[in-house]
Amino acid sequence: MVAxxxxxxxxxxxxxxxxxxxxxxxxxxxxxxxxxxxATPELYRKNLFETPYAHTLLAFAGTPDAPxxxxxxxxxxxxxxxxxxxxxxxxxxLFVDPACRGQGVGKALFAELGKVAEExxxxxxxxxxxxWQVLKWNQPSIxxxxxxxxxxxxxxxxxxxxxxxxxxxxxxxxxxxx
Amino acid sequence: MVAxxxxxxxxxxxxxxxxxxxxxxxxxxxxxxxxxxxATPELYRKNLFETPYAHTLLAFSGTPDAPxxxxxxxxxxxxxxxxxxxxxxxxxxLFVDPACRGQGVGKALFAELGKVAEExxxxxxxxxxxxWQVLKWNQPSIxxxxxxxxxxxxxxxxxxxxxxxxxxxxxxxxxxxx
Numbered sequence: 001m002v003a004x005x006x007x008x009x010x011x012x013x014x015x016x017x018x019x020x021x022x023x024x025x026x027x028x029x030x031x032x033x034x035x036x037x038x039a040t041p042e043l044y045r046k047n048l049f050e051t052p053y054a055h056t057l058l059a060f061a062g063t064p065d066a067p068x069x070x071x072x073x074x075x076x077x078x079x080x081x082x083x084x085x086x087x088x089x090x091x092x093x094l095f096v097d098p099a100c101r102g103q104g105v106g107k108a109l110f111a112e113l114g115k116v117a118e119e120x121x122x123x124x125x126x127x128x129x130x131x132w133q134v135l136k137w138n139q140p141s142i143x144x145x146x147x148x149x150x151x152x153x154x155x156x157x158x159x160x161x162x163x164x165x166x167x168x169x170x171x172x173x174x175x176x177x178x
Numbered sequence: 179m180v181a182x183x184x185x186x187x188x189x190x191x192x193x194x195x196x197x198x199x200x201x202x203x204x205x206x207x208x209x210x211x212x213x214x215x216x217a218t219p220e221l222y223r224k225n226l227f228e229t230p231y232a233h234t235l236l237a238f239s240g241t242p243d244a245p246x247x248x249x250x251x252x253x254x255x256x257x258x259x260x261x262x263x264x265x266x267x268x269x270x271x272l273f274v275d276p277a278c279r280g281q282g283v284g285k286a287l288f289a290e291l292g293k294v295a296e297e298x299x300x301x302x303x304x305x306x307x308x309x310w311q312v313l314k315w316n317q318p319s320i321x322x323x324x325x326x327x328x329x330x331x332x333x334x335x336x337x338x339x340x341x342x343x344x345x346x347x348x349x350x351x352x353x354x355x356x
Contacts, residue, residue: 024260
């Protein structure tokens, strides 16, 4: 008999939106960006479950028959690489409640992501890569990614972003007025 | 009458897969990664047009009635941010033929991306952000992004990646054998 772990992982459902938001806020606090979370449970209901732009895995304390609270989250969507020609899995958020660390929850969440990546997306193609971002000062996480998971740091690349009025400012470059 | 530009932009179709691959290889050469392109026109046919994992805009010299060759490309897909709660536009590849630079093709491609981001995705929600990555040594592009477009460099973040055997190695962390 396989020894049971004190937690389990399942895909999130629309009933989980409040738990998702709590974990997202906790992650933002850890990332020193608490005020950055503008999302609401209603936006998650709409954009994660009505027309899902991302997929969410939740780790819960306890067992499926006797679940406790949500203690971890992995949210991902599928990206695309013109170099591999195949979709990839992009991990947008990964978080484990600090009180529940050291029990393998992060490793188990990554294992589930690996399973998603290896299996057929849309019964069609596997994923060539799993990609994500980490804050450069977040050494505990970097150590986990590099030493435990064997991941590669993509140090040559830098992210760029446009939002809000910056997106509106692009209108002046349109070829024709529209 | 609006003065016509010596190029135009349209969404790519499946007939464009060879042109797309040529531009992707040219971009990889510019990024000093020529051997990294493993994709084929068949993979693009399947993953860009049969089950599209990304959307492609192409810039052509000439006019829609008398088109020349493909001189630029912008490929994107929709991502998701738990902080905004809304989808975003992720620009995977942007390339303009070096011979055709300085004519505003890059700006016009970004304007089209801005239009996509501002309009309703799936008649449903606009995009909160436009995100992409740039190689840190690619100063001409960084200058374009920061000075011409007013984009923000996301310098606090670093990319991480798992691929190939690294993804297979995650199997040992699964909670139950499967």
